[in-house]
Structure formats: C-alpha cells, structure tokens
Amino acid sequence: MAEENIVPANTGNIESVDIDSQMRTAYLDYAMSVIVARALPDARDGLKPVHRRILFAMHELGMRSNSAYKKSARIVGEVLGKYHPHGDSAVYESMARMAQDFSMRYLLVDGQGNFGSVDGDSPAAMRYTEARLQKMAEEMLADREKDTVDFGPNFDDSLEEPLVLPARLPNLLLNGSSGIAVGMATNIPPQNLRELVGAINYLIDNYDTIDDITVDDLMKFVLGPDFPTGGMIVGTEGIHSAYGTGRGRIVMRGIAHIEETKAGRYQINITEIPYQVNKSTLIERIAELVRDDKIDQISDLRDESDQRGMSIIIELKRAAQPKKVLNQLYKYTALQSTFGVQMLSLVDGEPRTLTLKRMLQIFIEHRQTVITRRSKFELAKAQARLHILDGYLTALNSIDAIIKVIREAEDADTAKANLMKRFKLSELQAQAILDMQLRRLAALERWKIEEEHKQVRAIIENLEDLLAHPKKILALIQSDLNELAEKFGDERRTQISAEAKEDIHDEDLVADEAVLISLTERGYIKRVAATAFKSQSRGGRGVMGHTTKDEDEVVMLIPARSLNTMLFFSDKGKVYSEKIYQIPDSDRATKGIPLVNVLSLEPNEKVTAAMAVGEFSARNYCMMMTARGKIKRVTMEEFASVRPSGLIAMSLEEGDHLGWVRQTSGKDEIIIVTENGQALRFSEDKVRSMGRQAAGVQGIRLAKDDSVTSMDVVEKDGALLVVTTRGFGKQTPLKDYSAKGRATSGISTIDQKALPEVGKIAAARVVQNADDLTIMTSNGVTLRMKVKDVKQSGRATKGVHLIKPNEGDSVASVARTSAEDLKKVGAQLSESTEKEEAQPKLV
Incomplete structure (x- = not known):
C-alpha cells in the first residue's frame, strides 16, 4: 500500500495577527518575566x-x-x-x-x-x-x-x-536590594538588625491597633538606613519620606577628620565613604580637581588604607582652611552622594511600592505562616508518633495475649490482621508491634516508652495551644527575633546628623577670614585679605594699596570678615546689601571693579557709608548719621532682606547726605566727631528706634563752618583715635570724654589752634590697644600699624605724625582691625603674605 502524505489541516492558511497587539503581548510577557523571575526581590525573604x-x-x-x-x-x-x-x-x-x-x-x-x-x-x-x-x-x-x-x-x-x-530575619530591610526591571527599579537601603527588631516588637505589642501606628512611631526605633561602609546621613527629611511613602532621597556623606600635623599644617583624614562609592574613583576625582585648580589648597593626596581600616590622607597647604576644603570635597566629589530610595518588591507575585510599616507587616505575616505550617507539620508528626506509642503501650499491657496471637498466626499478615481485630489497633500500630524488638519488653524500655508518650502528648498539647492562639505565634516571633538580635546584632555604623546642611552653598566654600573692603570716590570697590599689608612703624610712608584713576580718591576702608553681609548706604538715604565674599577679591595694588557691577545704584547715586554685619537680629540696632548732624536708630532686622533695587534707610533733608553707620546693642553710647575737632558722647537710648523711612533727630549741634566727620560706638577701656588730613594722629582715653546731652555741641578733641598745621580731622575711630589700624590716603597709599604704637595724648593736643602723605595727597580714611579678628585669622598680621607653595604631589 502506498504511503500517504499526511498534511496538517491548517497548512497553507495564513493567520492575520495585529502587530500592535502582538508586540504588546510579547513585551508584557518579557517584562513580567524580568520583574518576577530576575530583577525584583520577594517582600517576604528579601x-x-x-x-x-x-x-x-x-x-x-x-x-x-x-x-x-x-x-x-x-x-x-x-x-x-x-x-x-x-x-x-x-x-x-x-x-x-x-x-x-x-x-x-x-x-x-x-x-x-x-x-x-x-x-x-x-x-x-x-x-x-x-x-x-x-x-x-x-x-x-x-x-x-x-x-x-x-x-x-x-x-x-x-x-x-x-x-x-x-527567613527568620527581615532580610529585605536588613541587607536592602537594588535592581532594574522593565519600566521600574528597586533601591532599598540596608538597616540595622537591632533597630528593626525593636520596631517589629513594637508592632507586635500593638498588633490590635496596628492601623494607628505611624511612621514617626516606628522611627523611634528605626533611626534610618545603616550602610555597611558607615558614613553619615545628612538630615532626616529624606528618611521620613522613604519610610512613609516608599520613596525618598537620602544624602550620604563620608566621615572626615581634620588633624593637625607635626609641621603645624592641617590634613583631612577620610575614614569612611558613602555606600556604593568607589574609593579609587573618589581619589582620582580629587586629584583631577587639584590639577584643574578647582581645589587649590591641597598639597598632597595619598591612600593609607590597610587592614585596620580606610584612611585617605589629604594634606593641605600652610594657609589653607580645612573646613573650606572639606566643603569643596562634599560639593564636587562623591564624598557626598545621594541614595534614591525606591522600596519596590514583589507582593503575591506583583510589584508593589511599600512603606517601612508595610514591609515589617509582610515579614510578620510571613513568619506567622511559616510558624503555623511548621507547627502543623510537627503536630502531625507528633500525633503519628503518639499513635505508635499508644500501640506499644497496648502491647505491653497485654504482652502475653499479644505473643499468643502472633504465635498462633500462620504468617505475618494474618498476625497483623488478628492484632488489629482483637486489640482494635490500626494497621500502623499492628505493624509497629510486629516490628518491635524483644528487648523493648524489658522494664527499663517500658519506662522509656511511657516517658516518651508523656513528652509527645505534652508537645501535642503545646502545638495545639499555639495554633489555637495567634497571639502566642506573635510572641514566638518576638522571641525568635530577640534571640537573633542578641546573636547577630551590632551597633549602628552610619551616623545621622539632623543639624548638617544637605546643600553646600557658596558661603560654605568660602574661607572665613579677615578682609578689608575699600571704596573710592569714583565708585571702585575691592576686597583684599587683611594679611596683604605688611605692618610698618609709625611715621612710615606706607605701601601702594590701591591703584586709582586720575583724581579718584579712596573714601572708605572697612574691616570685615568674608562671610559677613555688607550693607551699603547711599547719599540718597537708601541701603543696598551684598555678601562680602561676592565682592571680587583683588591684589592690594589693583583698583578693583566699578561698584555699579555689584549694586543696582541709580544715576548720580553714591555710596557714602557701609557696614559689615554678621547677624541680623531685632536685639541689635543700626545707628545712622548725616553730615549735618542728624541721627537715627533702626533695628537690624529691618535690613535682613534687602531687595536688589535697595530700600529706603533714612529720609534726608535737602542738601544733607547720609555719611556714617554703626551697629549697636541698644545699651551702647555714641561718640560723634566733627572736622573742626568737636566730640560729643551720649547714650544711644537718647535716640528712639524709628521706622526705615523716618528722618531722624538732631545728634550734634554744629558750628556754621563745621560738619560731622565720624561717628562710632564707645567701648569699655577704649580710646578715641583721631587722624587728620595731613597724617597727624593720637589716641585719647574715652574716659576723658564725659557724656553730654543729645543735640549739644560737645567738647574739644584736638588742639583746634593747630588745625592749619595738622589739617582738619579726616577720621576718628574708637580703638583698643591690641587692635591694628589701616590708614589710606586719597591716592591709595596704605599704612598698617599697631594701635599701641600710637601715642596717647590729652584731648587738647595735636598728636604726632602717623603717616607722611606725599605732596598733594591727604588721609582719606582709617580702618580698624579688631583683636578678635586678629585671633580668628589665626596668624600675626605683621607677617608678609606667604609665597605660593609648591604644586601638590598627587599619589
């Protein structure tokens, strides 16, 4: 018979398939395979x-x-x-x-x-x-x-x-997990075992009201992620968000210690780095920043890590500020990194974003299921054993009859059937009796069987009781976890700092140092480090401190700190604000930049006074003085937020202009000095606090040809230093200036008959003996000297030469650098600026 060709029934038929539907189905199948079988952890065992x-x-x-x-x-x-x-x-x-x-x-x-x-x-x-x-x-x-x-x-x-x-342990939270699936990803940070056990105990203790438990309640136990590499978590907001919603942003930082070396320099020792940061890559990044001059205060970099632990040594240059360099490392390197929390895991085979509470609940429910199934397994096993033991005891109680039945049986099957019938035994019991060895008939063996019977019955009772009372299962979960926490638990490795700032702002990268702000008549401003000027003896000629344009004069020299805020007051009574570190840093001999590049001044508006402010507080005041003797007091917090276009600080009479400002505490005394040598001291409470737009009150009564040249705040044990336009100066103890009433003419502070010789008073400052002075002339010549080098004289003397201006030049301003600033800068201002150190050696 010829072989027939068998052709499938659908051969030759073309089935129409929608490509869109086919792609969707195929892609979803692939996606679910990746999600369930590869990328995401199970919420139960993690x-x-x-x-x-x-x-x-x-x-x-x-x-x-x-x-x-x-x-x-x-x-x-x-x-x-x-x-x-x-x-x-x-x-x-x-x-x-x-x-x-x-x-x-x-x-x-x-x-x-x-x-x-x-x-x-x-x-x-x-x-x-x-x-x-x-x-x-x-x-x-x-x-x-x-x-x-x-x-x-x-x-x-x-x-x-x-x-x-x-999973006797909540591994999903203990070790965390990370994975990228299709269209979703998980990133769960690790936690501390003892903290998790504390939270689970709390949940179980309050299981009847578990719905009322909040994330804040759990965070009393689980403080935050605990990374294996240690480090620090900055702030708690990201932790709260992650635990409360399943999503959050946690900022991690390495741990760095600032150490002083034997050579008197500083070094930064990084002993812990953020989780999942590559140490070699971190070191390479630091070296790259040094080569590109983005961090210019590092002289050496090496890795001294060994079996004792991590140690990345960053040696700094002699004049470097360690805190500034550390902030630069946080900003520009992975020493500060972000961990994006995405607490996604599989629940019943489906991906779910879980909160901390829900994750702990799922673990507890999983352990309840495991213990229940284990108990049922052990119960069934114990019941089976008890059944056999019941058969043994039946046999032992009727051993002679049992032996007789067995001996009379034709074969084993018949013996088993006869035993089952006569003694009402089950097949298993009968078989066990047949398999029982003769030695079990001994008295001791009988006692062992009876003891085992009691023990197995007790086990069954305990297991049945456990299965009948879910709260006992919860207590067993607690007992297991407490035992494991005692066995495997350890101290937290990752620190949590609620005070540290997450964002590194510009001021965090700025060295807090003493600086001088100079301002010229034509509106050029610059910032110079106080250490840029070498101290000289009284009567010296100074050094070039400002290159000015023709006919431009230096009118202000203000001591400050680089992290202060500078308030600029204009001749029109307006106030402007700018951070001092934002003012361009310049060499002492350069002219600086036009002030209009820093402030939004109006046409023909000039800055006539300025003040460096460290803190804006309602407890402090700003005292303002005009050339015609008007004075006004305003709380400092009025100037805490000055818009770029400026604010009205004081309303002025026509022809008058705002000239001087000082910060006061509310309990200070003010001293006003005029060009012709009059000085008036009175308590600041004689001037009531006013609003920003008030015009002020009369501070000093002036002669027809006189005007105010300075205003300052009286200090305990201080002296009033006056410097004339021709470079003469002296200091007189403040106790020689008795307090008078406001709006009076004051008393003499210089030999007024000698004014044609020494010149009118250019500036006056309240000083202490440990302070430094910086005197600047109209042509930019600057002299730094110690206050203690200025001779103390009576009020009616003319003083001695402090600086000898060149022909056609005159003293324009005097700045005081306080002893406190000298201490903060950490070096004697009498030293010259150090030469630039050698290029850093990178290992």
Missing part, C-alpha cells in the same frame, strides 16, 4: 531568585557555616545545572556580592579568597575562590524541611526548588 537558588543549592550541598569551604565553581555549577538557566557570571557575581562586607550589611556567604574590594576590584575567578554559608544564612533556611514554604518545579521539571525561604 531575595531575588538567583540569591535564593544560591543559598538553597549551598545548603543542599551541605556547605554549612561549620563545614569546609568548597570551590565557588562547584557552587556556580550546581546552581546553573539545577536551578538557574542563565550565565555563570550572573550567578558568581551575585554570590560574590553576598560575601562582600562593603556591599552587604549582614553577610550571607562566607567567602575565602579575593571577592573584590571597595576600590572596584573584581572578584578573582571562581576557580580560585571558595565559599560556604554564613550562620545568618542558615537562619534564612531554617525549618525549610518542615513544609514551611511552597516548592515549585525547576526549569526542566526534574527537581523542585523553594519559591520563598522561611
């Missing part, structure tokens, strides 16, 4: 399939924490061949990560050999390394043989593998 298979395979191989190490290649082969149909590199890298103390907060694999480093070094090949389970991993697998979890077929249906581990 493990991805590959990690679960590795631990299960090692357990099946007998690689306990107290057994010998086995080659990693053996483990990888076992996992690949039986459970995980993917590449060997995926399995080995996953196993290696569970053995890295810089990746895992609590290790699950005990590795022997090179498993990588925090420098980014890869683990050695799997043929060289060895591994076994850690004790904590055994707790993850405990009781799996007692029907506590479901098993499913492996990839070829030849074996079964657990779909989840019993």
